[in-house]
Amino acid sequence: MTVLNEQTLDHQYALETDMGRRNMLKMTGTGLAAIGVSAFIPSGSAFAQSEVKLDSKWDKTFRKSDKVDHKKVTFKNRYGITLAADLYIPKNASGKLAALAVSGPFGAVKEQASGLYAQTMAERGFVTLAFDPSFTGESSGETRNVASPDINTEDFSAAVDFLGLQSNVDRNRIGVIGICGYSGMALTAATSDSRIKAVATASMYDMSRSMSRSYKDSYTMEQRHKVLDYLAEQRWKDAESGKYALGYHEVPFDDKGNIIQGQRVLPETLPENPDPVLLSFFDYYKTPRGFHPRGINSSTAWTATTPMSFFNFPMYANIEMISPRPILLIAGANAHSRYYSEDVIKVASEPKELLIVPNADHVDLYDQMDKIPFDKLTAFFQKNLA
Incomplete structure (x- = not known):
């Protein structure tokens, strides 16, 4: 790198x-x-x-x-x-x-x-x-x-x-x-x-296209509805707790079709054989090359319900x-x-x-x-x- x-x-x-x-x-x-x-x-x-x-x-x-x-x-x-x-x-x-x-x-x-x-x-x-x-x-x-x-x-x-x-x-x-x-x-x-x-x-x-349709528009219609349902449920949780939970702004799915949730944009450590795109982002945001504590990508994540407005507004x-x-x-x-x-x-x-x-x-x-x-x-x- x-x-x-x-x-x-x-x-x-x-x-x-x-x-x-x-x-x-x-x-x-x-x-x-x-x-x-x-x-x-x-x-x-x-x-x-x-x-x-x-x-x-x-x-x-x-x-x-x-x-x-x-x-x-x-x-x-x-x-x-x-x-x-x-x-x-x-x-x-x-x-x-x-x-x-x-x-x-x-x-x-x-x-x-x-x-x-x-x-x-x-x-x-x-x-x-x-x-x-x-x-x-x-x-x-x-x-x-x-x-x-x-x-x-x-x-x-x-x-x-x-x-x-x-x-x-x-x-x-x-x-x-x-x-x-x-x-x-x-x-x-x-x-x-x-x-x-x-x-x-x-x-x-x-970002509107990325959040509402995923990478290269790869969400199926079923997955798009699953993301909306997840965001709607998260709003209930936030309303009940009085706090805004963190989560992925580009909502991923696992190989069984379930939504993956997380509290940071990037992991603290890289997995074995990381995806090249993950590796390139990690090499910037999580190392002295580009790390900054106020940066969301370096230290934390967006609020979990952030994607809602990006579904609405292209x-x-x-x-x-x-x-x-x-x-x-x-x-x-x-x-x-x-x-x-x-x-x-x-x-x-x-x-x-x-x-x-x-x-x-x-x-x-x-x-x-x-x-x-x-x-x-x-x-x-x-x-x-x-």
């Missing part, structure tokens, strides 16, 4: 050791109950936030760049949920710049892949914002570890709100990048928010509305998720482009600097946010 080289150096919390990992676990956040900062918005704005001390220590899974300035910020979405984000600004930049909002993967936090993308694109001249979606990471929202196709789509538009109010951003030159499961939300946001002038996705996953149903704004989809040649990008490119209107990265799998595009096509991303946004 390939492990990121320079990008995994200088972790401030000594992720390289078990002791460092335990120290990081002590930092685990559960939202913005007691943190936040000024969102760099005029004080008279309805979007202005109160200024509260936020820990400024570098807590990312990648090395801090000396080519950009970094600040932690907060802002609200239109549901009143406070989102936490990292703002990256090219050093010595002047004038109004193009900007990018970045989020994903599904179950990750801004200290992982989205932050790496944001910082790298800031090195290339963009103002960038990597944010934690509602109910996750340092963002607020109760109950924790809930995903919503509606609210998480809104999160991208709220990030556009924030970026467009910055004095160094040209609000007519804002794009978004969605990674893995938040690619669907990024595309969906662009279908209804014309302020988003260009959309790029990496290792796309369609992503990017109005994808033709993005045109004439451009779409770039990036997928690894060896990615198990490649078919999502290939299917989207078939239904999207022009202008659109699908880039297949040779010798890359799904997770490689999270952090492998020799495989993520940053030159292509830069050229795409420079052209379309001109």
Whole structure:
């Protein structure tokens, strides 16, 4: 397995050791109950936030760049949920710049892949914002570890709100990048928010399709009904206990046709002869390469009833509305998720482009600097946010 080289150096919390990992676990956040900062918005704005001390220590899974300035910020979405984000600004930049909002993967936090993308694109001249979606990471929202196709789509538009109010951003030159499961939300946001002038996705996953139909639409109709019955029963249990149980967001079946339940997205240890896809996710989320205690995939699971809303609301149903704004989809040649990008490119209107990265799998595009096509991303946004 390939492990990121320079990008995994200088972790401030000594992720390289078990002791460092335990120290990081002590930092685990559960939202913005007691943190936040000024969102760099005029004080008279309805979007202005109160200024509260936020820990400024570098807590990312990648090395801090000396080519950009970094600040932690907060802002609200239109549901009143406070989102936490990292703002990256090219050093010595002047004038109004193009900007990018970045989020994903599904179950990750801004200290992982989205932050790496944001910082790298800031090195290339963009103002960038990597944010934690509602109910996750340092963002607020109760109950924790809930995903919503509606609210998480809104999160991208709220990030556009924030970026467009910055004095160094040209609000007519804002794009978004969605990674893995938040690619669907990024595309969906662009279908209804014309302020988003260009959309790029990496290792796309369609979470509505994945949860309601399973991998490569492999659920039978009987299995789909079994999942709905399981979710309905779980709602009774949660209502009776007053607590929201954790569970798999992509509900699996055993070889006897029974639903498998679990409390963590990923196991604490790998089984013998693990599935290659499981191995690749484990190698990122459960090792110093990409582990972060606030990340759902690293430490816990989504609420068990999370799939319900994804059965109800398909992503990017109005994808033709993005045109004439451009779409770039990036997928690894060896990615198990490649078919999502290939299917989207078939239904999207022009202008659109699908880039297949040779010798890359799904997770490689999270952090492998020799495989993520940053030159292509830069050229795409420079052209379309001109």
